[in-house]
Amino acid sequence: MVSEALAEVLEEFEAIEDRTQRFELLFDLADDVTELPTDEWSEGNRVKGCQSQAHIDVRVEDGLVHLRGGADARIVQGLMGLLSLGMNGQTVDVARQVTLDIVEATGLLNSLTPSRSNGFRTMYDMVMSTMGEA
């Protein structure tokens, strides 16, 4: 099972018909990202393949996942927010339940450019591989 917070927000997306309102919700999710200060943005934590500037840092401490990130485009940071809801502060087992399908569940996937989708995939892979090493 994914975290309750993520399940709730995915239900919210499903309930919204209007595309602009869905973007509004995604924008709001950007605030759910624990900030990775820009002075910690490095080549190592850069999300490659993303059209905008995006950085993500993930650590596992005492079995819990800690995710921080930041992006110059609000939509990208919103997607990070979605990941955060499913992963941040969760056990590795719970965090691993998050799949790439969550982007599609926002109902906005069609408008995401291939490089944006690739960017999300890269972001997701970065997080998953770090958890794999933990």
Place this chain on the structure above:
Amino acid sequence: MVDPADFPILSRTVHGNQPLVYLDNAATTQKPAVVIDAMDAYYRHSNANVHRAVHALAGEATDAYEACRATLRTWFNAERVVLTSGTTEAINLVAHGWGRAVLNEGDAIVLTEMEHHSDIVPWQMLAKERGIEVRYVPVLPDMTLDMEAYEASLEGAKLVCVVHTSNVLGVRNPVERIIERAHAVGARVLLDAAQGAPHTRIDVKALGADFLAVSAHKMLGPTGIGCLTITQAAFDEMQPFMGGGDMIEHVSLEGSTYQSNEHKFEAGTPRIAEAVGWKVAMDYLAEVDLEAEHERLLGIARWTAEQLRSLGCTVYGRHGDHDSAVVSFLHPGLHAEDFAHLLDAAGFAVRTGHHCAQPLLHRLGIDSTVRASFYLYNTMAEAEAFIERVTHVLARFGGNA
């Protein structure tokens, strides 16, 4: 203006029930039904390879293909017209077909910071291979070329490559003066007219352009075809770029001889259906008063730019009398990518990103813009609806950068 009803795609909706407002014309234009029908009819009735067999269909296909060339020759008043896959291939043809035949180590060529990547990268590749010096003319803060720097860069130059009209700024460069000065030092001139040709009728003989590169799809024609116009003098200096069918005169195992006309640069089976479609697009354009349309579209672009400024946006471009109807902008409170997604949510198609002109954006101190570009079927009512949507988006999301 042309009748939007001529363009089937313009009546569709996107994202459910949002009417499409297509403002990404600098990327590609929509096609009138006559173009689509002509390509369909070609495949249904006349499809055959060209310049080879003697059968009836081959004759029809050859005539149709060559009719496109003849139309373009007249339209641009050109001595030679080579059909290419588009502007990019046309420029690469100059680099490989002319550059490799003429340029040697130590020679200099002049480009500008305003160029599309298609007019930078082929030259960087050739420069690396041949040891050629590439000089770049800077863009001034008023978004025009530094003409003093241009003149200073000409000494010893063999070729000048310049964009006729910028795809980011819509700025139309003083190509008459650029060509005159280049010719004064014996340099040839290549104009990238991907954006210029759709908006104004270009006469290459009157301008004196040695090479002019054009894409069909930016002027109502199909994708996958474009052309390079060449003066006879420059044509005579060129060597074949690609080898293969259609470009040969005779092949033996010891060696080959080549065609003496444009076919020399059209190796392989060419884009026949696309040529058919482009010819019809050119005939359609011939019925349009392009000068009047230029005035109308520039008026829409100027109004849009003014409204965007009043909404707190920075507009990149000056919309001078000969500039194209392109409006590039940014807002300090909303990232360009976010802006474009929110416009798209309501059916407004715009471009965002670096527009394949990273050196220009770097000079402007930015890494992307939102770009709305207008063409023959766009209306003032669409511009008003666009501004209404921008106003709404900024009110709701404008504090988010």
